[in-house]
Amino acid sequence: MKYREFGKTGCKVSSLGFGAMRMPTVEIDGKKVIDEEKAIALIRRAIDSGVNYVDTAYFYHDGESECLVGKALKDGYREKTYLATKLPMGHVKCAEDFDRLLDEQLSKLDVEYVDFYLFHALNRDHWEKVKEFGLIEKMKKAKADGKIRHMGFSFHDDLEIFETIMEEYDGCEFCQIQFNYLDTDYQAGIEGLRLAAEKGIGLVIMEPLLGGGLVAPHESVKACLPEGMSTVEAALSYIWNYPEVSLLLSGMGTEEQLTENMALADKYEASSLTKEQENCFIEAKKAHAKLGLIPCTGCNYCSVCPEEIAIPEVFSAFNLGASEDRRKVKEAMPDIEDRVRKCADCGACEKMCPQNIEIRKMFKRIRDSF
Ligand code: SF4
Ligand code: SF4
Structure with missing residues (x-):
């Protein structure tokens, strides 16, 4: 496993993080729930192999992810890894909700503190909410009280809002953005990535495989990727090639995915692709643009539909x-x-x-x- 500096946090993180958003499931009474035994074994195997960043959130797996991660980190595993979780911005209706939700999360995780705490999915509206309810001060207080170690945010909006947050978020130490070879000028994009790095903000990359879409891209896209690389290898190596990136999060739902990702994390470091290989990704992006696909990542956050449309x-x-x-x-x-x-x-x-x-x-x- 390779490790990288995490901005100005003083931490060194594994270039591959464990994303607890898409974990193995099992069907019980017609409902898909986390397969606890398999999920715990996967997380522990990742940590035993050198992964030292486990990322979860209030919403993941209908609220079950934090409890599961808490169980996985028993038996000495908490001491071996950094733990990240996120404040569910949609549930924050007043300033006091910050403490209530953080305490609930610490209780579900069954830990004294989390290493990295993020405002989840900041966008224009959520950023206004952060300012209106004084949530940055709340973050700082939680840090002073020892409930969190580092403060950051994850992001889903356009570059302009990203720049605003970078400018206005006092005390921010790291951020989590969507980035892959197709999304170089989408949301924060390359410009956002570089801006964060210039400010010494640690960078976590999410959606490196676009919710699995880059595992089996359209044939025309696949044909452009660097020769001799699998689709997963191409997508992940593209991200690790950026020295600005600290780690990428991969939702590894099977032993095979974990094995493959760990082998790739061992192999790739910053600036290890050739110019020719880098150009392949530019062509792949052009080929993808011609397809006119709907950019859905399958996250299922839209499952609020009253008509139950999947x-x-x-x-x-x-x-x-x-x-x-x-x-x-x-x-x-x-x-x-x-x-x-x-x-x-x-x-x-x-x-x-x-x-x-x-x-x-x-x-x-x-x-x-x-
Ligand atoms: S449409 Fe639904 S599943 Fe697709 S990206 Fe949006 S919220 Fe996620
Ligand atoms: S009814 Fe239509 S607009 Fe409303 S949540 Fe469902 S899909 Fe979205």
């Missing part, structure tokens, strides 16, 4: 034939038109989407396409 499943089916072949879409989801017609136009899903997808507009696009 939005990520709809988008995933549509993306199979978005650029040309509608038959593929119908094969994957024969009732796709009926599903999108159920939409009651309430907009609740769009408020939750970290990718800022105009979901209703996309539904119209799907309807119009048939």
Whole structure:
């Protein structure tokens, strides 16, 4: 495992972090829940192999992720790893909610403190909330009280808001942004990445595989990737190539994924790709842009839909034939038109989407396409 400086925090983190967002599941009474035994074994194996950053959040796995991570970190594992979790900004309705939620999280994790605490998914609205309720002071107080060690944020909005937060967030030590070879000018993008690094802000990268989309990209994209690399190797090596990056988070749901990712983390370091290989990613991005796919990562944050439309499943089916072949879409989801017609136009899903997808507009696009 390779380790990198984490901004000005004074910590050295493994270049591969364990993201506890997509863990192995098992079906009980028709409901998918975390497969505890497998998930705990995976986290512990990652830590035993040198991973020293475990990332969770209040919302992950319908609130079960923090409890699971807490169990995984028993038996001496807490002392071997940094632990990160996030304040659920959507649940913050007043200043006092900060302490209530942090205490609840510490209790679920069953720990005295977390090493890294993030405002979760900051965007324009959430940033206003941070300022209105004085949450930066709350963060500082939590740090002084020993409940958190370092303060940061994760981010989903455009570059302008990212720049504002960088300017105004006093005491910020690290941030978590979405970045991969397709998203170089999306959300914070390369410009945001460089700005954070200039300020000595540690950088955590999320969505390195775009919710799994870069594991099996369209053939035209795959054909552009550097020769001899698997799709996963290409995507992860692209991120590690940036010296500004401290670590990337990968949601490893199986032993095989963990083994593959750890081998890659051993292999790649900053600036290890050739110019020729770097150019491959520029071509891959151009090929992807021609496909016109809906940029859904399958995070399922939009599961608030009162009509119970499985939005990520709809988008995933549509993306199979978005650029040309509608038959593929119908094969994957024969009732796709009926599903999108159920939409009651309430907009609740769009408020939750970290990718800022105009979901209703996309539904119209799907309807119009048939
Ligand atoms: S806008 Fe449509 S898809 Fe979105 S939550 Fe409302 S009913 Fe569901
Ligand atoms: S539509 Fe948005 S919120 Fe829903 S799964 Fe896709 S990326 Fe996530």
